[in-house]
């Protein structure tokens with residue numbers, strides 16, 4: 001069935017309830033009618049037998065038939081739909097309802113027949129005549145013929161009762177269906193309204209309005225989950241969108257100044273205002289290298305944010321040791337830097353290449369922001385469920401105000417700018433992205449002039 005969910009659900013609910021109410025009405029009507037019919041059938045047969053027994057008692061050997069009394073009984077029975085004929089032993093008529101008042105008898109029979117024919121179940125009936133031998137004092141004294149509508153018929157009261165019962169059942173049925181339709185509509189509305197709202201919100205999101213949120217207050221668990229999912233999705237897209245905008249403006253900002261610088265310098269050279277001395281060309285080349293490094297770092301960050309991790313089982317202590325070894329070049333040693341790595345083996349599931357990148361970035365910062373002869377200590381610790389990696393230096397340190405900002409893209413402290421360390425402000429953003437991708441966290445402890453310790457916590461799985 002095609003169409004709106006609400007219409008389909010209302011229709012479905014109403015149909016189910018209609019079927020249920022219909023079945024209940026049908027079964028109860030059949031059962032009640034059948035019970036009532038069998039009750040009436042028994043009642044009528046008993047009435048006829050009782051009449052015969054009563055008639056037999058109207059004979060006495062001494063006075064013969066008490067015709068007056070039989071007449072009374074006969075008229076009474078006639079009103080109830082029983083036509084009585086009483087014969088003596090010789091077949092002579094003692095009393096005959098038809099002889100007495102033929103028209104009344106026929107009217108009664110016609111009325112009963114018409115009444116029963118108007119009923120669906122009454123159409124199979126017909127008038128039957130039952131013959132009884134009448135006995136008095138153990139001897140047969142005559143016969144009685146009793147005619148009535150068989151197997152049963154409804155007198156006026158019974159007929160009214162059946163009709164009222166049918167009306168009541170119909171009213172119950174109609175009311176139930178009306179209630180079913182109302183309840184169906186209310187239920188359908190309750191379910192479909194949140195779905196419609198979520199659809200509208202999804203439309204809004206696809207039109208670029210990421211700040212809309214679905215109302216999560218609904219009694220239905222699945223609908224609540226749907227609203228929560230759509231809200232989470234909207235939140236993520238909103239965050240991504242903010243990041244994207246931020247990145248574009250950051251990149252533009254980061255590139256504009258050095259490019260303007262370069263262009264100005266080249267213009268001065270081409271106009272012959274300044275000499276293209278080797279120092280000047282060197283400066284230009286260094287600036288271009290810095291810009292290339294920035295693009296390279298951005299690419300790295302992009303690949304970390306978009307790519308899945310290639311996790312394998314690694315020994316963090318081993319990885320830290322070999323990375324530090326490769327990092328600790330002769331040049332660094334000549335400048336008096338010492339790099340030490342300590343810690344027992346700590347096995348975890350991680351992307352080795354990316355973890356190496358974390359260590360390299362932290363080490364290169366430690367070197368960059370420490371004076372010549374700086375001491376850099378790398379430590380690895382196994383803490384049961386997780387492993388810790390810390391990189392400690394005795395360099396310039398980070399001020400309290402800079403601490404929360406250093407992991408942000410392109411953030412560089414004023415001090416680091418002054419030192420002209422050449423950093424582009426992405427190293428720690430890359431570290432933080434890798435650590436987050438592994439489900440870990442990074443913290444920094446630092447005091448200005450004393451040095452800094454970066455601690456990475458990674459889960460083992």
Ligand code: ADP
Pocket residue numbers: 365366368369393395396397398406407411412413414415416422423424425426427428429451452
């Ligand atoms: P950069 O390329 O400038 O080093 P990072 O993202 O790696 O960019 O670092 C951001 C800023 O955090 C640096 O500019 C520096 O001011 C500060 N910083 C990072 N590591 C250290 C450290 N070990 N000691 C002092 N300052 C640090």
